[in-house]
Amino acid sequence: MSFLLPCPQCGPRDVYEFRYGGEAQRRPAPGSPRSTWTAYLYDRTNAAGVEDAWWYHRLGCKRWFRAVRDTRDNTVLKSTAPTVPPRDANDPPGD
Ligand SMILES: [Zn+2]
Numbered sequence: 001m002s003f004l005l006p007c008p009q010c011g012p013r014d015v016y017e018f019r020y021g022g023e024a025q026r027r028p029a030p031g032s033p034r035s036t037w038t039a040y041l042y043d044r045t046n047a048a049g050v051e052d053a054w055w056y057h058r059l060g061c062k063r064w065f066r067a068v069r070d071t072r073d074n075t076v077l078k079s080t081a082p083t084v085p086p087r088d089a090n091d092p093p094g095d
Pocket of ligand 1: 060
């Protein structure tokens with residue numbers, strides 16, 4: 001299903017220009033228990049409803065940003081540029 005996703009830098013573009021980066025969540029503190037890191041890496045809410053997720057504009061500005069989207073109908077409620085720079089172009093930035 002195609003829909004328009006508004007990049008904070010480039011404006012609305014077809015979703016096929018982007019890479020989905022997963023649900024936005026807080027990175028565990030260094031030294032956190034293994035179970036906390038396992039949950040961070042593998043557990044997903046996969047909610048039918050409003051989701052805050054990372055997106056990478058791979059065919060545009062090549063920047064990561066977050067978008068709040070209703071997964072039931074792909075209505076994008078908000079998109080924002082991150083305040084923390086990414087560590088690597090292939091990874092969403094931590095927050
Ligand atoms: Zn862009």
